[in-house]
Amino acid sequence: MRTYRLKMNLQYFSQEKTEKATPQKRQDSRNKGQVARSAEIPSAFMMIGVFLFMSFLGGWIIEGLQTMIRSNFVYITNWTLTEQNVDLMLKDNVWQAAVIAAPLMGISLVMGVIANYMQVGFLVSTDPLQAKLERINPLKGAKRIFSARTLVELLKSLIKITFISAVTFTVLWNKREEVMLISQKSIGDAISLVGSLIVQTGLAVGILLLFLALLDYVYQKYDFEKNIRMSKQDIKDEYKKSEGDPLIKSKIKEKQRALGMNRMIAEIPSADVVITNPTHFAVALKYDPNEMDKPTVVAKGMDYVALKIKEKAKEHDIITTENVxxxxxxxxxxEIGDGVPEDLFKAVAEILAYVYSIKGYPGGGN
Structure with missing residues (x-):
């Protein structure tokens, strides 16, 4: 019973996600579009960019709107109200409005791209766009609605609304005297004042949102790291997947060693001599002056392999000599297949001369 409990406890702890995500796990999550990012940062960047643009070129925007409105009044007084004239006027208004709105939309697009790039870099993933049945599962949908993450998002929204309301009230309160006198100003001055208040409020809210977005990014980073944690078993499985099962790898290496040794042993019959030390090492040499510049090692081994080399040499009447x-x-x-280095030429030449004298010919080869 104790053994069973211990086994269950070990299994439970091995499945508990307590380990930091590996680089492979992070890359897999990134490929799926799962990254630490705050949706508030692009919104803050876009708001700040738009209102900064309006603070510098707000006069151009107002002038463009005035021109459009003025031209409409001129057209209405001079034109006959027909379907063709109304269509032409609407098309002209849409074009002028598009010209005025294009810079604002362009600024929003650029700031949004910059904000996302700063958080996650360049990332293109189609995984979030794929249709998955689990996304329309009512049970999982209910779990998402009543999850802790949803409560956190609700709390963030309430905090954001509260701070935005406070900042807006503060800006308007500081300008309350001018706002109270707006009815006594000319239309141009009133429009200028309203535009100034809008820009000031927008910039203040944008800066506030950027501050809240940075806090949100810290939270998103923490939440992301927690969600991609791995268990010890996950890490073992990933290692097996990337590196291969250690048992299979050892079997493959064992097969490779066996094949290599078989090929090496097959070369021994062509050798001229086997040099031993005498028990631990064995090296088979071959030399054919017509084909080789220097003697070549065709087989070598230690302990068991050395024994196999000596047995094969004895089987094919290859001379074996001891030289520790x-x-x-x-x-x-x-290495096998390489020639003997120069500093060993003399010792090898003496042994080959001895072998050739026994075989009764002065040259190398069989």
Whole structure:
């Protein structure tokens, strides 16, 4: 019973999401469009950009509106009210309004792009656009409506409305004397005052929203990091997926070593001599002066592999000679298929000369 409980506890803790997300997990989330971002930052940037533009070029906007209104009055007094004239006037008004609104829309677009790029960089993901049945699941929809995140969003909205109302009231209260006298001003001065109040209020609210948006971004970052946490089992599964199952990898390496050793052993019959130390190391050399510049190692091994090399050499009547220092040097310094280094030429030449004298010919090869 205790063993069962211990096993269940270990399984529970292995599934508990307590670990920071790995780079692979972060990249997968990013590919799905899941990133830490605040929707309030683009709104704040757009508001500040639009009202800054209006503060510098508000006169041009007002002049454009006045021109449009003035031209309408002129057209109405001079034109006959027909369907064609009304259509022409509306098209002209739409065009003039578009010219006036285009800079504001352009500023909004640029500021929105900048704000999003500052948060998440360049990101294009189609995953949020894909149709998923779980999004229309009533049960999951109800859970989202009554979740803690929804309550947090509601609280944020209430705080935002409260602060925006307070800032708007403060700006208007500071200008209350001018507002009270607006009825005594000319139409141009009244419009100028109203425009100034709108720009001041908009900038103040924009700066406030930017401050609240930065706080919201900190919260979104924290919430995002919490949501992408991984359990210890998740990390193990990810490692297996990316690197491969360790058991399978070891089997593959074992097969590769076996194939490599088989190919190496198959080359031993063409060797001229096997040099041993005598038990731990064995190195098989081949030399054909017509094809090679220097003797070449065709097989080498230690312990069990060395034993197999010596058995194969004995099977094919390959001469085996003992030279502890040379066997060790060849094993550690020369890879299979490489030639003998110059500093070992003399020792190897002496052994080959000995082998050739036994075989009864002065040249190399079989």
């Amino acid at each position: 220092q040379l066997a060790r040097a060849l094993y550690h310094q020369v």
